[in-house]
Amino acid sequence: MPDPRETTDMSPGMLLAGVGGLGAPVGEHAPITQAAELTAAQAGLAIKARSQFQMALSRFMHHKLALVGLFLFLAILLFSTVGPVFWHYNYAQITSAFGTGPSLAHPFGTDTIGHDMFAQTMTATATSIQTAMVVAALATVFGTLVGAVAGYYGKWADALLMRFVDLTLIVPGLVILLVLANAFSKSANNWLDIALILAALFWTVVARLVRGVFLSLREREFIEAEHAIGASSTRIIVRHLIPNAIGPIIVYATLTVANAILVEAALSFLGLGIQPPHVSLGYLISQAEGDATVLPYLFYFPAAILILIILSVNFLGDGLRDALDPQQRVRA
Amino acid sequence: MGAYILRRLGAGLIVLVIGLFGLYILVSLSGNPLANLLANPRISPATIQAARVELHLNEPLLQRFWTWATGMLHGDFGISTTGQAVGPQIWPRMWVTMQMVIPAVIISIVLGVGLGVWTAVRQYSIWDHVSTFFAYFFFATPVFVIGILLKDFLAVKVDNFFGHPVLYTLGQNNPGTTGAWSIFVDSLAHDVLPVLTLVLITYASWSRYQRASMLDVLNADYVRLAKAKGLSQRRVRYIHALRNAMIPVTTIIALDFATILGGAIITEIVFGWEGMGRYLFEGLVGPVTPDTNVVMSYITVTATLIIVFNIIADVIYGLLDPRIRYA
Numbered sequence: 001m002p003d004p005r006e007t008t009d010m011s012p013g014m015l016l017a018g019v020g021g022l023g024a025p026v027g028e029h030a031p032i033t034q035a036a037e038l039t040a041a042q043a044g045l046a047i048k049a050r051s052q053f054q055m056a057l058s059r060f061m062h063h064k065l066a067l068v069g070l071f072l073f074l075a076i077l078l079f080s081t082v083g084p085v086f087w088h089y090n091y092a093q094i095t096s097a098f099g100t101g102p103s104l105a106h107p108f109g110t111d112t113i114g115h116d117m118f119a120q121t122m123t124a125t126a127t128s129i130q131t132a133m134v135v136a137a138l139a140t141v142f143g144t145l146v147g148a149v150a151g152y153y154g155k156w157a158d159a160l161l162m163r164f165v166d167l168t169l170i171v172p173g174l175v176i177l178l179v180l181a182n183a184f185s186k187s188a189n190n191w192l193d194i195a196l197i198l199a200a201l202f203w204t205v206v207a208r209l210v211r212g213v214f215l216s217l218r219e220r221e222f223i224e225a226e227h228a229i230g231a232s233s234t235r236i237i238v239r240h241l242i243p244n245a246i247g248p249i250i251v252y253a254t255l256t257v258a259n260a261i262l263v264e265a266a267l268s269f270l271g272l273g274i275q276p277p278h279v280s281l282g283y284l285i286s287q288a289e290g291d292a293t294v295l296p297y298l299f300y301f302p303a304a305i306l307i308l309i310i311l312s313v314n315f316l317g318d319g320l321r322d323a324l325d326p327q328q329r330v331r332a
Numbered sequence: 333m334g335a336y337i338l339r340r341l342g343a344g345l346i347v348l349v350i351g352l353f354g355l356y357i358l359v360s361l362s363g364n365p366l367a368n369l370l371a372n373p374r375i376s377p378a379t380i381q382a383a384r385v386e387l388h389l390n391e392p393l394l395q396r397f398w399t400w401a402t403g404m405l406h407g408d409f410g411i412s413t414t415g416q417a418v419g420p421q422i423w424p425r426m427w428v429t430m431q432m433v434i435p436a437v438i439i440s441i442v443l444g445v446g447l448g449v450w451t452a453v454r455q456y457s458i459w460d461h462v463s464t465f466f467a468y469f470f471f472a473t474p475v476f477v478i479g480i481l482l483k484d485f486l487a488v489k490v491d492n493f494f495g496h497p498v499l500y501t502l503g504q505n506n507p508g509t510t511g512a513w514s515i516f517v518d519s520l521a522h523d524v525l526p527v528l529t530l531v532l533i534t535y536a537s538w539s540r541y542q543r544a545s546m547l548d549v550l551n552a553d554y555v556r557l558a559k560a561k562g563l564s565q566r567r568v569r570y571i572h573a574l575r576n577a578m579i580p581v582t583t584i585i586a587l588d589f590a591t592i593l594g595g596a597i598i599t600e601i602v603f604g605w606e607g608m609g610r611y612l613f614e615g616l617v618g619p620v621t622p623d624t625n626v627v628m629s630y631i632t633v634t635a636t637l638i639i640v641f642n643i644i645a646d647v648i649y650g651l652l653d654p655r656i657r658y659a
Binding site: 163166167169170171172173174175176178179180182183258262265266269270271272282285286289293296299303306307310311314315 | 347348350351354355358359361362363468469471472473474475476477480484485488587590591593594595597598601612613616617621622627630631634635638639
């Protein structure tokens with residue numbers, strides 16, 4: 001059964017049309033003859049040649065929601081990284097205000113222990129984003145490598161990958177993560193552990209994606225031509241196949257940031273994610289649950305920030321998809 | 333078609349066996365069930381040894397898997413670390429979970445497909461924008477945030493308004509309710525919020541896929557032809573277009589079923605249901621961790637459900653798209 005979220009069933013033309021024009025892979029511009037250029041210039045019709053990157057950038061800059069997403073995400077990033085430098089409370093500091101509502105001294109209020117929630121939310125946001133970015137980076141690099149090998153060489157490498165992917169499809173991903181997190185998340189400095197655990201599952205999706213793109217591209221003429229002139233497999237993969245798959249990979253890496261934040265929050269909520277002394281948004285929300293009816297702001301602020309991050313990253317991902325991979329407008 | 337289903341079942345069985353083997357190893361290696369006993373200096377080595385023998389931990393891992401697997405073939409899920417049989421626990425708990433998941437899946441399909449089609453034929457109208465806004469919002473909200481919002485903010489207000497509990501926020505039923513009608517009403521009152529939670533996190537992406545797919549189809553040549561030959565708009569939209577627009581969504585729904593079961597674990601914990609998700613969670617985090625037979629009972633039941641659900645989706649896929657030949 002074809003999965004529309006994969007690119008296996010997509011004709012190579014569909015993929016290339018957005019990246020390099022039909023049949024013209026990245027890096028191989030059709031040469032414009034000088035004569036044609038001259039006549040066009042004389043007629044005042046000269047069109048400035050634009051690179052792939054410039055075209056994608058222009059598409060992205062015209063995507064309003066994506067720009068909103070980008071600014072929102074940068075603002076939250078600034079809030080969580082630069083904010084704590086200037087704020088007069090530390091996230092671990094215990095103030096003399098217990099369970100107070102939002103005020104000038106404590107814009108997000110304080111919890112029943114006396115933590116300043118503004119400082120806690122800033123640090124938690126930074127931890128959540130940092131974890132998710134490490135997950136996205138690891139999963140993308142590893143998934144691309146495995147997917148490339150499986151998609152290019154096929155045979156047993158492909159069979160091995162697909163059987164492994166089958167295993168991750170027959171149980172909810174959360175269950176595998178719960179088992180892994182329960183085994184490994186007891187150490188003190190654990191945001192990196194959690195990132196590794198999440199990446200251990202997320203790479204399979206990237207690998208599937210890259211494999212699909214490679215499977216459809218490797219039979220095409222320009223790859224055959226590369227074989228004919230004696231190019232090595234490494235050269236074909238690195239110079240031709242990965243550049244053509246880079247659009248979906250970047251889009252997926254972006255969406256992985258959002259997914260990883262959501263899943264980490266779920267793990268923290270179940271007590272198996274990031275734990276004290278570190279704080280993450282999921283942890284703050286789970287702590288607030290007990291007081292939700294009495295001290296609702298403890299719940300509102302971290303939850304709102306979490307939702308805003310995911311929204312902004314999703315907007316950003318949609319914009320990148322339209323810019324880099326225009327044929328794949330699934331959620332547009 | 334019958335042969336095809338049989339072959340799919342066969343292939344599913346192979347994946348299931350290999351998957352259960354891999355997961356059994358993973359779960360067994362994820363912790364030491366005797367850790368609590370070993371950490372307690374007041375427990376004698378003899379007691380620990382007795383517990384080790386009782387849990388078969390003195391046997392090699394592969395032999396433990398074999399014992400478990402042959403037991404499973406007889407429908408025996410083994411015993412938990414507390415000495416209770418797992419089988420009589422997991423089945424009732426599965427029905428508790430299904431009481432939440434089945435209505436949620438049905439409502440999500442109706443809502444997702446319905447809303448997707450409705451907004452596709454009204455593209456860029458105010459309702460389309462409102463629906464897009466909510467889809468993005470629910471897409472970005474973790475399941476436990478929705479659960480807590482419904483439980484601690486909505487339910488409290490509704491119950492205060494009526495002056496007596498209308499929406500229950502804890503448990504799957506009130507024990508001791510008698511009479512078929514009372515039991516039904518009681519279950520319904522407990523069901524509303526958890527089902528709503530699952531529906532909200534699920535329908536959003538389905539409605540987006542359905543909308544995109546419906547828009548694709550509405551711009552197809554054969555739909556233009558159907559319009560051109562004078563068929564009523566109703567017929568064109570809901571007979572000619574909708575059937576084809578539902579094909580890609582079927583795959584998405586099938587693949588998301590596993591995600592819904594994952595969401596049900598968290599929903600059960602938020603709403604205090606004694607379902608199988610909670611059973612898994614308790615088997616994992618302890619006090620004894622991991623309770624391999626308990627965890628594996630959840631994984632076995634869930635994996636079987638997911639495989640069966642995917643085969644059903646495949647059959648529906650074939651009915652929607654006769655070009656697919658199940659030869």
